[in-house]
Amino acid sequence: MTEQFPFIAETSSLPLLSSMCRVRRGENFRVQGKTVSRPMLCLILQGDGVLVLNDTVYTAQAGSLFVLKSGTTIEAAARSKVTEFILLSMDTVRLQQVRGEWKMTSSPAFPLDWQTGRLLVRHEQQALLRLEQLYETYRGLQPDHFISIHSQLHELLQFLSENRLEANHEKVDPALERSIMYMRRYMSEGISMDQLAKIAGLTPSSYSRSFKKAKGMSPTDYLNRLRIDEAKKQLTEESCVLKDVAISVGYGNEYYFSRKFKQTLGIAPSVYMKRDQLRVATASIMGFHENLASLGLRPVAVLEGVLDRESDEYEQERRLTRQFDQLRQAKPDLIIGDFYHKPYYDRLKSIAPTIILESTDDWKENHIRIAELVGREKQALLNFKELAFRKLEAGLNLQSYFGQKRLALMEITNQFIRLQGTGEHPLNRLLYVELGLHPAQLVSPESSRNEYVADNIPVLDTDYLLIHRTSLQPASEKVFRRMKQTASWHRSPAVLHGNVHDISNWHLLCWNPVGQLQILNELEQIDQQSVVFPQAGLIGH
Template identity: 25%
Template sequence: MIIILTSCLAGGLPLKQTEKEAPLLHELFFSICQVETIDSSGNSIDLSPLEGHHAIVAFTKGTCNLKIAGGTLHFQSGTCFIVKPGVQVKFEDTIAEDFAGYWITFDIYRLGVSEPYSDMQKYFPYGQQLNPTPFIKFVDMLEQLQVRQQNVGKLECFKQQIRLQELIVFLLENHQVTEGPSDSLRAVKRSVTYLEENYMENITVEQLSQQAGIRRWEYSTLFQNLTGFKPLEYLTDVRMKRAKELLLLSNEPLRDIAHRVGFKDEYYFNRRFRQSMGISPKLYARTHQSEGSIKDYLGSHIELPLRQSRIVVIGYELGNLLTLGVRPVGADLTVIGKQVVYRNELHNISDIGPKEDLERIKALEPDFIFNCSTMHSATALVAHIAPTLVINREDSNFEKLRLIATVVGERPKAEKWIKDYKTKVKALWSQYSLDIGAKETVTVIVIVDGEFFVMGNHGLSYTLYHPLAFKPAEKVREMIEQGVDFEEISVEMLADYVGDRLFLLVGEEPRSVNAANDLIKSPLWKELPAVQRNLVYLVDPKWNYDDSITLERLLTVLPGILRNSS
């Protein structure tokens, strides 16, 4: 649903608009003209009410492309923009999916001038994608204007003018806190990460710049300064690297590999690969097959993939192995086995103990060991039992899953899981586009053995910090940029870390339960904005893992969690 507001002059003095200087805001009057609703599922979309007026267009559902002043901009739910009088706005001829939202048109008059004032460049960010937060409040203000437009008396008409001004003030105040130069660079870095994880999708520079909230020309300059590549050159480079891995580690047809790395056309993929590598994909696969090996911790070459191996996994990658259909002979189940969501599915896996019991590991006679433990001091001792691959805990789950899949010969299965997961998580957060503000923040706090820890971009946070969902609070964002997985904090520091919403995970041990009860009874707790807005979620700690099994099952329970804030 989309709504249009237009406004007519309620009154004015017959003077000429001769002043050159920009007026002050308190010298202006804002007058509503018309309010309409539009749904793209209808037979036609009439944009004529926008002509000759200021306009605000807001989207509450779906995505679409608009042609504005000769250029094309992509918009999605939770965003809006302001149109200058005289600027033509058209929807693209082909509409990819249903979308809905609001259109508002209004006139602005300067004190003592009868003609509408057209140039608000000093105050209005014309043509830019805006993200008013919380968006649900913005939508409520729009609905108030639309619902009350029919059969209004003079007093109600006056109230409508005030509501319009409140709407504009809300939008401008949100715009004043938009990102500065250093924030722009961070936004570009986030979009680089997005590109690296979503390279198989149809990605445009326009889409990336809008996601970063930066003008396209500025975005491209910052991107090239940061990476040394133009955005689409970098995208092609990422796709080529993934394609080379698939060519060496799978027997899939070239057509399927092209699709997996983001090329719809096999022949175009072949041409781009030749341009990048100097040889065809098939020739590359034949001449580089001997590179199908890795070095273990001690520097020995291991031929890939492993076949019929007795595998021991140390640390947090057990779920990823099980996702690939590989059941290890041993894992450290003393702690993990009691906490993970799949703890009832660990039959026929021996416990090697929480501190990497070397004798237990030797007794299992492993052929290969995956080590993702925090106890690096024991790695050398473990590596003398069997070839050992150390997995970096700071890598994303997708990277770790791909690495493990490469070793065990299940790369196609890993790529399918990643593609399916991304589809599911995108579908989940799309449902909450109206409930989550474009810049709304969230923090995950875990209480373990009575101590407080704030999570970075691991565990539950990994799912919450999605481009369509929440942003990390400022202090948490700094942690993530520094590569910190989690950080212990005191109760007194909570206010510095907690964002607009709070997910609180409390362990079952008495010290943790008592610490949580003491916190909830304290004055500090009641002063947290998330508590005051009733946006606190109590969650089982078992969801604070980021293996494939936990990530996928979390998507089925998150809607229930979000409905039950306390």
């Protein structure tokens, strides 16, 4: 079964084509702060760039289809020399049967229950052809022009409806969507698996399997998430009563609600209600204090408790004890820790409620999670947007400078040489996906990074070598000197052409917006330095 336009219901929505246009623009195409007045579809035909819809950042490229609901704010910037797209705007007519007569009113709503954002569909090429055919009909002058364009619009929407995909590229199942609509509408009541399965027209076991495959979680977990999301909205309202919130989202009493809320978010609803006033500390080696700073919040204490196997253990323990003492004295309301600090959870929890964020390769997940915990989600989205446009601008300049030249990243410690691989990591995504630079293949593509002794490094077959030195202690300098005596060093194209540069600790900087901006600035400094001092790196041969 597929989504249908309910033309025979007592209240029905009928989409009508308002206008269509095919837009082609050249270099430096930008859109700043436009607001959509009607529901629209936008199909990218050519080019790529950044598209921001209501402060949510998307990558726009040929074949991408977007839904724009009325009131959507648009910002965009093209990366390509040519950008081409089709815009289709609609009017929605609402038909309502009153005392046996049909009354017609206009509505700003989208005719189907689709959200603003990227619309994933199977058979993208067919969708493109249908949109282009509709555009040609719209431009035509044949006698049945009016009837034909609206008929084609309905067929297009029906085709998109039948071929919609979930975020995990599973086909959207309208039967499951009906059960989700029921969850949303009746979440304040008791909802059983049997009820949901019946609405979807499936047995309970088949329903549960199909739901988990499509949504990545069980129906029970999904319903719990809907309830918690609704509770979060209510908890931010002034003079809300915990007991009333618990009842309105379908939990029997406030104690059960509090337990489920804390299981989901890591903090109690009473803490969540005052989250924008909390005294927050961090326990992280991934720069969570910088995440907070970019959200406009200064942590009351910063703990970096992970031991470095190359440093003196006794001194590290003394430093850790001192940091824990400072943490206690700061009296935080909440401690946010990275997964490296999981072994310290009990010690941290004895000081204040503590949330340890799970390990992830996506730095944005951490940033938005931290923002939610301190009530600054809007600032996090603004950070993502500003950074996306900054990356686009920097990427164009850096691609012009580096071209097809290859980059390699090296770290020098007191004992070892580490070479950055091209495995899944925020730094690699920034450099080689978002900025479009080219990596040297010095280590296995699957590796995050490999470690070597100084006189046994592989051939440094790279055009640019960017080096981070973890310290300037004599031991580290000795490792560096030993490496510079090897044949691998002297044969490196980067060394031969003076393209060896000092950098900061990009491996950690890439985990927050401030750090990513610093990486962009350092890359641009390398570019600018080459203009002033051709073939002169920061590190001597």
